[in-house]
Amino acid sequence: MISRSKNFTILLANDDDDQCFLIKEALQEVELTINLYFVKDGEQLLDYLYHRADYQAPSTSPRPHLILLDLNMPGISGLEALPVIKSDTNLRPIPIVILTTSHQKGDIFRAYDLGANSFIAKPVTFEGLVEVMKSLCHYWFDVVSLIYST
Numbered sequence: 001m002i003s004r005s006k007n008f009t010i011l012l013a014n015d016d017d018d019q020c021f022l023i024k025e026a027l028q029e030v031e032l033t034i035n036l037y038f039v040k041d042g043e044q045l046l047d048y049l050y051h052r053a054d055y056q057a058p059s060t061s062p063r064p065h066l067i068l069l070d071l072n073m074p075g076i077s078g079l080e081a082l083p084v085i086k087s088d089t090n091l092r093p094i095p096i097v098i099l100t101t102s103h104q105k106g107d108i109f110r111a112y113d114l115g116a117n118s119f120i121a122k123p124v125t126f127e128g129l130v131e132v133m134k135s136l137c138h139y140w141f142d143v144v145s146l147i148y149s150t
Contacts, residue, residue, distance in 0.1 A: 011039065011067045013067065041075045
């Protein structure tokens with residue numbers, strides 16, 4: 001059973017506003033408290049994690065328990081940001097789930113090779129997305145042991 005007494009922080013890196021809205025709505029169907037933060041590209045993702053630019057205040061950019069990362073974003077892509085995060089000993093423990101429209105084996109292999117913890121192709125229906133979010137949250141926040149450093 002998912003711990004209902006803890007708040008979890010998810011950082012979503014995705015440049016598609018419609019996708020962000022749908023993911024936010026799907027996460028509201030998960031029965032736990034999730035603080036969801038958004039960034040639009042890999043540069044903003046790194047700025048958020050390193051508290052640079054618009055994300056300097058740790059109170060407004062808390063360390064995420066989980067990162068949902070789209071591969072295809074403008075500027076620094078998800079595949080370009082991934083090895084930067086996974087090469088940093090402070091950030092490496094944060095699980096990164098690739099959540100993308102891609103079904104290409106090359107993207108899957110490359111994402112895992114660069115350190116992704118999971119790769120999920122976005123479902124085509126909202127109901128499917130809700131089920132994915134429920135499973136994802138159950139797995140990462142109830143089944144596995146995470147390092148919750150601040």
